[in-house]
Amino acid sequence: MPRVDPSSWTLRIHGLVEDELEMTFADLLEEPMVTSHVTLTCVSNPVGGDLAGNATWLGVPVRTLLERAGVRDGADMVLSRSIDGFTASTPLEALTDARDSLLAVGMNGHPLPAEHGYPVRMVVPGLYGYVSATKWVTELKVTRFADDAAYWTTRGWSARGPIKIASRIDVPRSFAELAPDAEGAVMLGGTAWAQQRGIAAVEVRIDDGEWRPAELGAEVSSDTWAQWSLRWEGAEPGDHTVAVRATDGTGEVQTDERADPVPDGASGWHTVQFTVT
Ligand SMILES: Nc1nc2c(c(=O)[nH]1)N[C@H]1C(S)=C(S)[C@@H](COP(=O)(O)O)O[C@H]1N2
Numbered sequence: 453m454p455r456v457d458p459s460s461w462t463l464r465i466h467g468l469v470e471d472e473l474e475m476t477f478a479d480l481l482e483e484p485m486v487t488s489h490v491t492l493t494c495v496s497n498p499v500g501g502d503l504a505g506n507a508t509w510l511g512v513p514v515r516t517l518l519e520r521a522g523v524r525d526g527a528d529m530v531l532s533r534s535i536d537g538f539t540a541s542t543p544l545e546a547l548t549d550a551r552d553s554l555l556a557v558g559m560n561g562h563p564l565p566a567e568h569g570y571p572v573r574m575v576v577p578g579l580y581g582y583v584s585a586t587k588w589v590t591e592l593k594v595t596r597f598a599d600d601a602a603y604w605t606t607r608g609w610s611a612r613g614p615i616k617i618a619s620r621i622d623v624p625r626s627f628a629e630l631a632p633d634a635e636g637a638v639m640l641g642g643t644a645w646a647q648q649r650g651i652a653a654v655e656v657r658i659d660d661g662e663w664r665p666a667e668l669g670a671e672v673s674s675d676t677w678a679q680w681s682l683r684w685e686g687a688e689p690g691d692h693t694v695a696v697r698a699t700d701g702t703g704e705v706q707t708d709e710r711a712d713p714v715p716d717g718a719s720g721w722h723t724v725q726f727t728v729t
């Protein structure tokens with residue numbers, strides 16, 4: 453894991469810009485900052501996997517610094533680079549539109565932990581980490597997809613990585629045994645995410661039954677996951693399979709078409725087998 457001394461850290465913004473910028477950590481801390489709540493997701497996450505998590509980020513909008521550098525016509529990508537040799541290709545639009553794309557210095561009320569990119573990392577809502585979340589970032593090169601490729605793109609992964617709709621069953625765990633409550637019900641629950649579009653609905657199917665609407669927890673933002681729950685009344689003793697699917701804020705329903713994580717993220721419905729005792 454890289455260990456970066458903030459007193460010698462600099463960020464260079466160059467490439468297709470009017471004026472190159474070079475900033476120290478002290479310079480960056482002088483900039484106005486915003487706070488955002490974002491669920492980061494790894495493109496390697498399999499259906500039902502746990503490579504997704506939330507944090508509260510504090511940082512400088514990338515937009516502000518790109519505006520100051522003056523992006524030239526023809527640019528469509530920013531290649532961010534880290535001292536560990538990692539690079540990420542982020543569509544320029546994702547760094548200049550209204551979303552909170554940050555050069556983050558804080559995480560959950562503290563400086564970034566070393567393993568999460570101290571002193572500075574990128575956080576871009578809506579894109580998988582491998583094309584956006586550069587830790588220990590030192591360089592932003594404004595460029596074009598036609599001219600540059602990032603670390604994982606040269607190793608078979610897609611150059612662009614918008615996060616696919618995902619939903620996950622967290623309760624019950626696979627092969628769990630659930631005892632119905634006094635009213636004969638069992639609780640099912642989990643998470644669903646579609647950063648930037650938000651989660652409009654989650655549905656649950658038990659065995660070969662109809663899809664039933666789950667209850668959604670309070671929405672923090674369209675960039676964080678939603679928690680869902682379903683109280684299954686009249687749970688019958690025996691073995692069951694539960695499936696989940698989500699609908700995003702644009703009305704798109706999560707596909708049941710299975711895809712592996714390579715090259716641009718897994719898809720398919722998560723199912724769990726369990727027993728009601
Ligand atoms: N410098 C650097 N940044 C990186 C990576 C890396 O290997 N090196 N991995 C990326 C990937 S693939 C993901 S999913 C996220 C993970 O962020 P986390 O470690 O904070 O969870 O960091 C991204 N940023």
Ligand SMILES: [Mo]
Pocket residue numbers: 493494495496581582
């Ligand atoms: Mo990742």
